[in-house]
Amino acid sequence: MPDHMEKNNAFNLKQGLLLAAIALLIAVGGWFTAPFLPWWRLLLFGLLGGLLFAGGLKKWVFAAGFAGGMLLWGLHASYLSDLNGGILGNRIGGLFGGIGAMGAIALTAIFGGLYGGLGAWLGKLLRVAFLK
């Protein structure tokens, strides 16, 4: 394997781990602090993830945050909707233009993703601006 490619892979692996750490911090932190913190906890953990892990990351930070928030809210909503047989999801979907239970879950996941992603993005920018 050529030398530069090996280097790239190493970088990608490290970057991947950092990105995963951001996503994981949002998902895990968002889950365990739910009893104490309101919805903006995703922004908060995104911010924290960005500050801690995004210093060396040039891209995909928003995506990692998005993935963390999306996974947490999407899976949580799917789980609750599944237990409920989609009754409430369908009705809420009806409020948002008849998108059904799946649509309501998707919308929840997107909002979770946005909050996680925006938090991480801000964290990274703050780190670059103040800690680098």
Next chain:
Amino acid sequence: MRTFLPSKKCRKVTLPKLSLSSRSPRIKAGIALALIVCIVLISNWFHPFGAPLPAIGPFFDPAKGFWQNAEALGATADQSIELPLEGKQVTVAFDDRLVPHIFAEDETSLAFAQGYITAQYRLWQMDIATRSVSGRLSEVLGARTLKRDKLQRRKGMVYAAERTLEAWKKNPDEIAVVEAYTAGINAWVATLTPEQYPLEFKLLGYAPEPWTPLKTALMLKNMAETLCFRNEDVAASNALELFGEEQFRFLFPEYNPKQSPIIPADVSWNFLPVTTPDPQPKMSGLIPYRNLPQSPEGIGSNNWALSGSKTASGNPILCNDPHLRLTLPSVWYEVQLHTPSLNAYGVSLPGAPGIVIGFNENIAWGLTNVGQDVLDWYRIRWTDKSKQNYLLDGKPTPVDIREEVINVRGRKEAVVDQVKYTVWGPVVYETEPSEYLDMAMRWVAHDMPAEGCIHEIGMFFNFMKGKGFSDYAESIACYESPAQNIVFASGSGDIAITVAGKFPIKHKEQGRFVQDGSSSANAWQGFIPPSQIPKVLNPKRGFVASANQNSTSPDYPYYYNGGFDDYRGRYINRRIEAMQGATLEDMEALQNDNYSIKAEEGVPLMLGLLDESQLTDPLSRSILADLKKWDFRFEADSKAAAAFDVWFKALQRRAFEDIIDFELRDSMEILFPETWRLLEMLQEQPENAVFDDYCSKNMEHAKEIVTQAYGEMVETLRKSYAASDFNWAVQKGTTISHIANIPAFSVKNIRCGGYGDAPNAIREANGPSWRMIVELGDTVKAHGVYPGGQSGNPGSPFYDNSIADWATGKYYELLFMKDLNDGRGKIRNVVAFKSR
């Protein structure tokens, strides 16, 4: 971290740089921070940018928002809860339809548990209903409900509830259950964290507040407003002024000779009536006010009881189906209440303790509304423009001012309205161009309830404990408002019905028109003594029944007016008259009967007048063939029923829309003849000038109007009638709306038959809100169903689970448990309330 910095090679493939210079990362971060602060604010913003949306962040958060209202399907575990029960214990068994069977040690712990459980399933409904009736909607909905709130305050709804509560407080037993019920609701409210709030609180962005006994009184005033606020004084005054005495009498006779009254005509009145003074001269002049919003037509009910001589089992059977606005959450909450001294089952009104319509081991009771007019309007003559004094018998009389403070969401300053109370009641109308004339309202529901006796809540608790006729008769003696035809049956074989309520003594036609409020001679002449109100026990015909028709035949010694039904009552009486060996199934069939005497009488008359030579196109002929074959049943799949409905409405409009100059008609309220009178005129005077079309050159008679209306009907149905899926159910489009009119939480276009003038009175938005059939005897057998479900939560499988069965006329066997072990395999879960 630095070691992981991407290489230069990687940097080349990074996204194009933002327009902001990379040399100023702090500016970039600052802008991003500002952006995110904006996003936080927007996400927390209720109705962002004016859009009708909840605050997005909290609403979508699965750990806090709407997803928390998604109830898990399947089994529910038994539970034990500690509550402030003062050493008592309550056990609640929920059955497979989520009906709670509450077993308590005494009435106060029973009422406490009923409040707790009802709030658990219906809290938002209770909150919004009391806000709506008391004029407090704007506090949570903003300025869009301000007009309605002001009107509710002007109508004195809180004033009325305060007086009711004052009367309850004088009766220790009555106030004790109301306070226990309140404490139970508040015990539930106290457990709630924001994520547990009912869904509508999250959607509308406000928090539940504690319940009070006043709110229970408000719930009953809400019922009074629904049931006895209807009045036609202004429209009748204007009609009399415009048509003149003779024409008015011709168009608007007060009593339908075909009527089949509630109290059979063979009952004689063995009492000396209170004498009334001679009628006062009528006030002349047109009244410029528009009607206040009133309950729509179709708010009515059926009830009847058959004596054992008419039933297969030899036991009495009692049936009741109150017709109200169909809503989700449902009007009623089904419940069984048990203490060592009472065991009752039925439906309760969320917000009030006890059972309103139901039965126990010995008796059953049911309600229909009394149409008698108990709300009259009086013109007020002010002494000057300041409107602080009005003339009464020539003397200036000061008004009492009640300051109404309305808080409005989104506004810093509260709106303050000064409502003026006269000897008649509140001055509701105060907008007339004249600065010296306004209009005040005299309403029975405002009156301070009588002292020294029980009231509504006490009456329902007495029914729950009742053993026989004397308990029933004593319980209703003081009942005042809203007046109800209270039907009764007992296991010992008695059946009875009472037109129960507080009824003003009126001279002839008093209260039919707006009266002069400057003369105290126009006041009601007192009230009909309770011993003289219409009632009957065990009539010869072997049944009692009511369907909102006239209480009595015209020989009843007291004058009364009002709005009465003309078709359901006649049909129900006719059917039961002919019945022998009746079973529960026969009763179910009668409650679901879609036959209408209006069609039975109207169709032959209208077909007889129809000029068939003018019907040339195939659709006209085919509808005619359907109508000729029609059996007058408003079944879901009937096409003829849809055609008749459209035809009749067109006929009614064409017959009377030009009864008076169009401009005049549109500028004020004018009374229009009743349906039965139209049919009578078609039959007896088809050539009367009333049928002439004001705008055409020719002279029209009923024949032409009927034929024109037929043509209009054909054009209305031209595109739909021939379609294979077109029928009466489609045409009617019955919808059960969420209370806040949220379409996604409503059930639309339910496939069902029924007609306002048939026993199964399902209309577009009103209908049987509870169907109950009870056979008394050694073992009580009871069937029931209502269009909704026990839970008010749109995220619950019990939100609308009974609608399909209700629409197709199915019933549930009601689980009337003797004790906690009598669950018959139908108990879903048990909750034990232990004293804290």
